[in-house]
Amino acid sequence: MRRLVPLLALGLTACIPSARADPPGLFDAPAPAAEAPAHADDPPARRPSPSDTDAPIRTVALGDTPSTPPQVADPPAAWVARKVVPDAVDVPEGRYTVQPGDSLRRISDRTGAGSEAIARANELAAPFIVRRGQVLRIPGGRYHHVRAGETGIAIARAYGTAWDRVIALNDLAAPYVLRLGQRLLIPSAKEVRQMTLEERAAAFKLDIDDLITGSEPALAANAKPAAPVRTARRAVPSTVPVQAPTRFTGRFDWPLSGPILARFGPQGQGRVNEGINIGVPAGTPILAAADGVVAYVGSEIAVYGGLILIKHGGGWITTYGHAEQLLVTRGQAVKRGQIIGRAGETGSAREPQLHFEIRQGRRPVDPFGQLPRRG
Template sequence: MTCLIAALCAGLAACATTPREPARVENRYPNAGSRPTPPARVTPRDCGSAYTVQRGDTLSEIAVMCSVPMEELAAANSLYRPYTLNVGQVLSMPRPLMHVVQRGENLYRIGLRYGIPFQQLAAHNSISAPYNLEVGQQIRLPQGATVVNLASRDPSAGSRSTASSPPPEQRRPPASSGTPRFDWPVRGSVLSSFGNKPDGGRNDGINIAARAGESVRAAAAGQVVYAGSELAGYGQLVLVRHTGGFVTAYAHNSRLLVSEGDQVSQGQVIAEAGSTGSVDRPQVHFEIRNGVNPVDPMNYLR
């Protein structure tokens, strides 16, 4: 994304030496809900879950660049004509009506991408346990929310969030609520704590110092719902689903010792620590999510 933004800025700077163009009109497309042919100077791209407004941007150009209907983009961000934008403003991408299942996806991963509990997706599509899916199957998505793309987050200590607003930090619930008891995945000093950072970044978990190759253990018993390296910045990643709707994440591993679908016990070794992804020293990025919402692991670890 940085390279694309740098290239876009370089292109705008090059245009500064030419005679000033006439003032642009915001509503340049007769049919605002359509996807017009991009102007030559607007390059389509995958905007992920959100786009940060740059100097000179208009809503119509952002819609073309991100390949979304302008009216849906406006509605997703509660914008009204004349669609005034501010530099640095974060626009959430509208959720599509349907998701087509790709190879290797399961209902949990689809729900995580769009910020929908997998149980809600199952009920909305009349899918019963064990929630088997087929490649090419269409999954209807409930309306009223925007994309929450886990892969768009940088799990390193100085990460910046692309979400429009972070969820509220949650305190430890009472023991009677069915919350699992979580153990530390690895013992070490906390390199980066949970929450907002002074530079505007946000960490959705904690980063724990570790030795290369050190055993990474499951914080609680559960089922592995993801094991791989497809999510940018996380390196070798394991996601484990637990009772009560909780999920734990273990990132930056050098080696994974479990596979998707495995049942793991509390304390079982699931990976070896490393420095894969967006970090330069061995550590474990550890998250606890209540549904799709990240919570402070320090309020849950014993």
């Protein structure tokens, strides 16, 4: 079930188990005619925050409009959730005997079940070997065949379910990049029909965790994520995932200076802030807190208005909300102290401010523990 986040709950492709994308061709090694082994496929965490201390609890559905739309640099933000056709195939539980020349990929194609699901069901560990005559259990379920440019968020919504439910079913982990041709296990039609009205509504809410884990488009076979661009005037195509830094070797600085309107953590009456809110005059430059690559720019999460997410490597991510102007684009490499936008009163903000978060993977951490002490 999707997590409910008090205080401005809001809500928005994924990867494979083992916290990595499988190398091209790893699923394609055939089983030999003899008894010698062959390599098979390699089988392969949601919440917003307050804009001010007395903000009401609210949820925002896809399509809500921020109170003050942010200005976006030219070219516009490059994030697009491509429409997904919900044509999943129901695969019955069964058994399959490995034939000469079979690979886990071929077995997946023949049965309709996902390679990763077959590997998990049969406890296939690295180097994921299949042998001629081996009997594999084929896990039944509803499988969606991932197509070019599809994101995890869009796939989940096409079936009326929450993206974090799909994450759980497929044991997905960072870097959450789907593979073109991957068969993704989807909740059954019966499970979706039995969802409560609250669960159905929650499945269509966007949040920062969704953006972190489910906004990247599927990666084509034998392809690599796009290299970062140097300027906002060049955008990584929305159909290509962005290459994020592998390590975080720097430090975090304050994105701007101003009075703290809301601190990290519980705010009373069941509300929680997953970052801090800093009051500043409208138009104040927002600075990148550390070197990194822009993972998202836009205003799909209405309560945040203009929103920027930056990946810094090592699972570290910073978020910047309520911007009135967005000056970077998805896939752009930025340096610590670089101006990425201008603070404003967009979204649900009741006065000009910046909502700032630091996350380690899917977990928000108190920015005061990572930033220099204020003088």
